[in-house]
Amino acid sequence: MSEFVFLFRSTAEQQQGAMGTPERAREAMAAWMAWMRELEAGGHLKNPGNPLATTGKVVGGKGALVTDGPYAEAKDLVLGFMVVEARDESEAVELAKRCPMVIGGALVEVRPVQKLQF
Amino acid sequence: MDGPFDVREIDEHLFRRESAQLVAALTRIFGVHNLPLAEDVVQESLCRALEVWKQRGLPDNPAAWLMSSAKNRAIDVLRRERTARTFAPELGRLLDTEWTLAPAIDEAFEPGTIRDEQLRMMFSCCHPRLPEVAQLALILNILCGFGVGEIASALLTGEAAVEKRISRGKATLASAKTLFDLKASDFEQRLETVRRALYLLFNEGYHGASPESPVRAELCGEALRLTILLRDYPAAATPTTHALGALMCLHAGRLPARIDSAGELSAFLDQDRSLWDARLIGEGLELLERSARGVDVSEYHIEAAIAAVHACARSIEETDWREIVSLYDRLMTLAPSPVIALNRAIAIGQLEGPGRGIRELRAIDDVERFANYPFYPAALAEFELRRGHLSVAFEHFQSALGLARSDAERRFLLKRAQRCTA
Numbered sequence: 149m150s151e152f153v154f155l156f157r158s159t160a161e162q163q164q165g166a167m168g169t170p171e172r173a174r175e176a177m178a179a180w181m182a183w184m185r186e187l188e189a190g191g192h193l194k195n196p197g198n199p200l201a202t203t204g205k206v207v208g209g210k211g212a213l214v215t216d217g218p219y220a221e222a223k224d225l226v227l228g229f230m231v232v233e234a235r236d237e238s239e240a241v242e243l244a245k246r247c248p249m250v251i252g253g254a255l256v257e258v259r260p261v262q263k264l265q266f
Numbered sequence: 267m268d269g270p271f272d273v274r275e276i277d278e279h280l281f282r283r284e285s286a287q288l289v290a291a292l293t294r295i296f297g298v299h300n301l302p303l304a305e306d307v308v309q310e311s312l313c314r315a316l317e318v319w320k321q322r323g324l325p326d327n328p329a330a331w332l333m334s335s336a337k338n339r340a341i342d343v344l345r346r347e348r349t350a351r352t353f354a355p356e357l358g359r360l361l362d363t364e365w366t367l368a369p370a371i372d373e374a375f376e377p378g379t380i381r382d383e384q385l386r387m388m389f390s391c392c393h394p395r396l397p398e399v400a401q402l403a404l405i406l407n408i409l410c411g412f413g414v415g416e417i418a419s420a421l422l423t424g425e426a427a428v429e430k431r432i433s434r435g436k437a438t439l440a441s442a443k444t445l446f447d448l449k450a451s452d453f454e455q456r457l458e459t460v461r462r463a464l465y466l467l468f469n470e471g472y473h474g475a476s477p478e479s480p481v482r483a484e485l486c487g488e489a490l491r492l493t494i495l496l497r498d499y500p501a502a503a504t505p506t507t508h509a510l511g512a513l514m515c516l517h518a519g520r521l522p523a524r525i526d527s528a529g530e531l532s533a534f535l536d537q538d539r540s541l542w543d544a545r546l547i548g549e550g551l552e553l554l555e556r557s558a559r560g561v562d563v564s565e566y567h568i569e570a571a572i573a574a575v576h577a578c579a580r581s582i583e584e585t586d587w588r589e590i591v592s593l594y595d596r597l598m599t600l601a602p603s604p605v606i607a608l609n610r611a612i613a614i615g616q617l618e619g620p621g622r623g624i625r626e627l628r629a630i631d632d633v634e635r636f637a638n639y640p641f642y643p644a645a646l647a648e649f650e651l652r653r654g655h656l657s658v659a660f661e662h663f664q665s666a667l668g669l670a671r672s673d674a675e676r677r678f679l680l681k682r683a684q685r686c687t688a
Contacts, residue, residue: 188359
């Protein structure tokens with residue numbers, strides 16, 4: 149089994165579409181919970197992660213500059229993360245396909261955790 | 267509503283009933299092993315509510331306010347303690363992450379979820395290893411929100427005994443790790459135990475209703491409410507459950523006439539039937555009809571049928587006593603007990619005269635079981651009085667008085683006894 153980080157990415161418009169009304173937000177929440185329950189039942193939920201607020205800072209660049217983040221120009225934001233356990237990348241991808249956010253038009257970046265060798 | 271308000275304006279049932287529902291929801295989140303935590307959170311919410319409402323006035327929707335407060339407290343507890351404690355195993359990791367923490371809590375507080383959790387809690391409280399009195403105490407405490415003092419007065423036992431029963435009962439609940447699974451294979455069996463507990467609860471309220479013990483009158487309402495909870499769950503809505511509901515409605519419909527205008531217990535024979543609650547009786551008759559669909563005939567069916575004969579009669583004289591005797595005969599083959607034999611003997615006396623009634627009373631097996639029951643000597647007294655044996659009747663009334671279990675009963679029996687010297 150290997151670990152993969154899921155980074156959930158969406159644009160402001162997609163978010164509005166998915167969660168814009170109380171009814172849709174409720175449905176989205178219910179679908180999300182169902183998906184997480186599925187992952188847990190399958191033994192895939194290594195770390196459920198957390199949603200991330202859309203505010204924050206970006207630190208770095210020349211001279212430890214601090215700018216308002218996440219990225220003002222980027223079209224999509226990382227909305228949250230999760231760590232998933234799967235046999236291999238293709239299984240991880242299959243799991244990500246069932247994510248309600250993906251079904252709703254957002255992106256899931258599937259990144260294998262790099263096992264550093266010495 | 268602005269400005270300070272009087273605590274007494276809150277419907278006295280509000281806190282009690284709301285707190286029971288909130289405990290059910292929180293138990294779903296925290297797990298039954300954390301029942302004390304659930305109760306603490308609810309208590310704190312109620313205290314906070316009183317403080318805030320005293321200053322700002324009663325909110326438009328007090329129940330919603332309480333629920334919101336309980337939810338927020340629950341979230342705080344979970345965030346603070348999630349590494350230190352385990353919560354409901356059924357929720358798994360949903361409480362470990364902000365992705366699903368608030369939604370999981372929302373779900374637990376939905377009306378349908380609360381209903382299911384209360385049902386599961388009721389089934390859990392009726393654990394076969396717990397004695398019936400303990401089952402009742404748990405139901406009254408957890409599902410109805412009554413305190414130890416109120417329960418002690420309702421069940422005519424001491425507070426220390428109630429305290430012990432409740433804490434042992436809760437330990438039994440906690441050791442089961444989860445609440446009763448309604449899909450379990452012993453559902454039918456447990457349902458019978460639940461019905462029996464609700465039946466006993468109703469009887470405590472019905473026979474105990476008196477001005478001195480207002481709590482007891484509420485027991486009937488609680489038993490009715492919990493039976494409705496049963497009936498709303500399809501797998502529990504069997505004809506026998508409907509029969510139980512029928513008998514409760516029919517008896518409860520007669521309650522308003524049980525206390526006379528002076529606030530004293532009045533004899534069934536003398537009750538003003540115009541005071542009967544026609545709506546409840548109508549509901550009871552409808553439930554009785556529904557309970558007749560199917561092959562089961564339980565003791566509840568027959569008791570309900572007897573209550574229906576009374577409910578449909580305009581007076582004692584116009585009552586179909588023959589039918590009642592025949593129903594009691596059936597009840598005696600199904601679920602014999604001294605009290606049922608007593609009621610049957612009284613019915614026979616109504617049908618065939620006091621001499622016959624007395625012979626039946628004397629013929630009851632296990633008369634020793636009446637050693638503490640005032641209504642056996644009282645029945646003998648009534649029949650002796652009816653056939654003119656005043657001094658014998660008086661002696662029987664004296665025996666009954668000696669066994670009276672409350673001041674209201676004492677006063678009632680004294681009043682009946684006075685007719686011997688008239």
